[in-house]
Amino acid sequence: MVRLIRIIIILAVIGFIAWLVTSKWSLKTTVESKHQLLVDRVEAMGKLELVKYRISDVLEHKNKTPFLPDASVLLIIKADAVGCIDLTKIKSEHIQVYGDSAVVQLPQPEICYIKIDHKASRVYDTKMAFFREADLVDEAYKSAEQQIYNEVRKSDILQQTRSNALHVLAPILKGLGYNKVTLTFEQKIFEKH
Template identity: 35%
Template structure:
């Protein structure tokens, strides 16, 4: 009986050691699993994430030259218009374009490949856009000419935004805004990259 009492504490220590070793080995064999489909669905619900807005104020001049006959006779005067226009362009990333293959987990870091930044929309602020001067050919459709000038001013808003670096600013803001958001969704450290793809810039 005395022998049992003497070795009993050692048996407890040995059993605790065995239990700790088994538990440690079990933890080592646990595989980290990430449900990419679930994370992708959460990302897609964010849709087109607007990341930067540029505001512009410009003077737009449009001239429509009247047809000339025999180099000296013109069918009425040229049509001319000057607009003082204000508008905005918004840069975004369309998160619905992210594919499941764009999410890669290595160790405890989630690598997310983002679509290229784009201009979500650009438009004139019609309440702040006005005609500064107007001269039209009486033989031409004045309303149609004015509409043409507004469309031209709107295209200038897009061109100015691209020339001002709106796409690069969108990419930088994605790092600042989107990274902590995705880390919260995934529960992992996130590193963002941009998908290399051809981007068609249409100024029309």
């Protein structure tokens, strides 16, 4: 019985030492980040976002070189394009009130931003990229961003923004007591060069 107790004590000590060794010298990766955040600028925002387009792009991007096999990457890209009206451009001369009627001249709609959603986008496949993979993916994202920008500019996003502005702002003004509400958009002046 004494022998069994000695064996249990020895096994317990060996187990404890093994646990200490493995916990101290294990291959656990620890992450350490130090941040020093600074607010560079505070800006007043007055852009009313009225429409958001969610865009998907499937892009195959290739790099062709004379001495190496063609490297390619296939990306599935998600992006957002937002149309808005900058309410800070409305001045007092753009608003006219006649009894229970209001006439408001709104600024032209604009594209607030177009941005790729990197969390929803995926690198689907790479071929023959080897050591060039990071550069290839970066080039592909830049190409996609430019193509998405061009397509959004050609789309009806500004017309949709204009339409949504009328549907959103008219009920607000009517809720303020104006029975007749007229919303117009300022005219664009085009110069010939």
